[in-house]
Amino acid sequence: MVTAALTISRQAVFPERGVIELTTIEVQPPASDQLVMRVRRVGICATDLHLLEGHIGDPFPLVPGHEFVGEVAAIGGDAAQRRNLAVGDRIAVEMQLPCGACPRCAEGRYNICDRDDPADGLPVGREYGVNIPRTAEPGLWGGYSDYLHVPAEAIVHRLPESVPWDTAALVEPLAVSFRAVQRGRVTEGDTVAIIGPGPVGLLVSAAAKIAGAARVVMVGTRPNRLDLARRFGTDFTVNSREVDDVRGAVAEALGGLADVVIEIAGVTDAQSLAVTLVRRGGRVVLAGACGWSADVTFGADRDLLTREIDVLPSFLSAGGYEPSIAALTDAAYPYADLVTHRFSLEQVSDAYDVVREKRDDVIKAVLVLAD
Template identity: 65%
Template sequence: MPVANDGPMPSAALPTSSRQVLFSAPDVIEQTVTAIPEPGPHDALVRVALVGICATDLHLLAGHIGDPFPLVPGHEFVGEIAAIGAEAAAARGLAVGDHVAVEMLLPCRSCARCREGRYNLCEADDMALGLPRGRQYGVNIPRTVEPGLWGGYSEFLHVPAEAVTHRLPASMPWTRAVLVEPLAVAGRAVARGRVAPGDTVVVIGPGPVGILTAAAARAAGAAKVVVVGTRDSRLALSRAFGADATLNSRDRDPVVGVRELLGGQLADVVVEVAGVPAAQQQAVSLVRRGGRVVLAGACGAHAVVSFLADEDLLTREIDILPSFLSAGGFEPAVAMLERHDFPYEQLVTHSFALDDVALAYDLIRSRTEDVVKAVLDPSSESTR
């Protein structure tokens, strides 16, 4: 066995190829195999243990987000170091076998936005490679960029010098660790909303990120957390993640309901994670004068949030705060997962082999089973 900081594993021990799921064109899913080069001195190779399936992935397949084909999707991955170059091992303090989360963002680390810590807004692009601003694993780096291991729906992932890695406790089960990215997104949304001890918080949209936003708001000291949604099973689950109360907006007017739950007041902070324009509108209607509204749900190209009158926005001096991705969110997320104050593993309801991506997507779209978070396990074989 190689020892720590001893450079790459011997070639004989290194896998030479990686199975991957490839979105080759809109609505086309293929299974492929890609060669694995030996990592350079500044690089690492991660064996993917689990990767979460995100709504974003389904939008990517449909061609709703940019033009990234051919793409290996997957940005919610955790795994272990399979090989690591000497410089990378020294710089990151990591060795073969260590458990890690890798952030989906690959920041340049030198532009003005990166230097101020907002690396989710990285302004560097690499036109030589035809890469857009804000490179993201599994979203906008096509497989044609060498070495082609840029997405988590894969046995292995390439980790270059600019990638941001976080060590995970070896004892943390992968089914909990795999939630680190959505929890980091939730944590950033709560931080953007400046949720402080004693604040009342409404979360709209109890998907995985919304449910974790309730948990993050609770961890930030919120006095009362109300989750608003349309699916009773999700609302019930929210209660195990820090929600004091829930409200089904199909059953009753959320403004009336929230006022009742918050002693006649509207919320100090509303976090919208539903990703539909109607929810953005609803968020504005549920916040108190001078409160904060965080827009964390992606609405796609058709989103239009319109404010009908000055009394919606101007004369109430509401802060509208978009929250994009997870910059700065991983460290607190790892700490929360370690503290284990909430039953995180309950969110991971389904696991599939790489071969069964299409099946997983059908199940998610059909809503016949209550899929909360489905994951892919690249080491498992299809049993279907």
């Protein structure tokens, strides 16, 4: 058995709240049922910034990054046979590490896996780059790293050669978008209102049209994002800063209130607005993360009870990777145009400044770990 380290991996680490450090770690060869992924690209998500600021628990020290794609760097014999993979194959690994055995996993809702095994020192609802500390062996649990540990329970997808790495980095946010569309049961002929034209919101527009939506309206505040939404299937846009009656503007655009409203802005005001834009008996999907301490207010009878709408949270990306990879392969929408900024791992602090301040018309920024 080979026991020597495979190589050395660079990593960006959050050792504590508000601090970013660059360091290295040894990468050990995988066990028979495991593989090691060579990270090529990792997207920068607003969640990463919230983690750094301490808004999402206390996972420190943490290697962030959950929007990663790359290739097989090393693979154990059992994993190679079970997954039909070999060194050099292009892959995406889902950010969730489900147990596959709990009641939630049995339902197919592995995004809310209930696994609770204190013996391994890992949290319930294990997520790469979010809540698994670097102190958990082997320390390769986030995409801001040259290499990533992929255990037997990880969900791995093969990526086609035709999808460039920068575009492939959108597979996770697009999977989140498909999950939200699936939760809203968007089907042929539906009208859809989307609140929040960030990267995921733009991808929700494409996913809704792929699902058969007849008309889509995007609600937001940034004119450049609203303009871009039209290239991703949006038929109408509403700038909520420029109209006095957002509800009326949405109804005018769609010929009535929406069958489905999908909120992805990640602010409580947007979630409160969402329930007012849907028709009686319609569906509202709340997919934007607002932070653990955020509370949202609805009119219990006025907005919910007497209109009998479905309010459906959508968490992460379960079931979304397959349609996401198919959509990126089909390339019906200009996905590559969303990746506007590329940074090296050593430039992560500069990248965060750009994303946080929304400088230079940034849409999506990625870290390039290897070309």
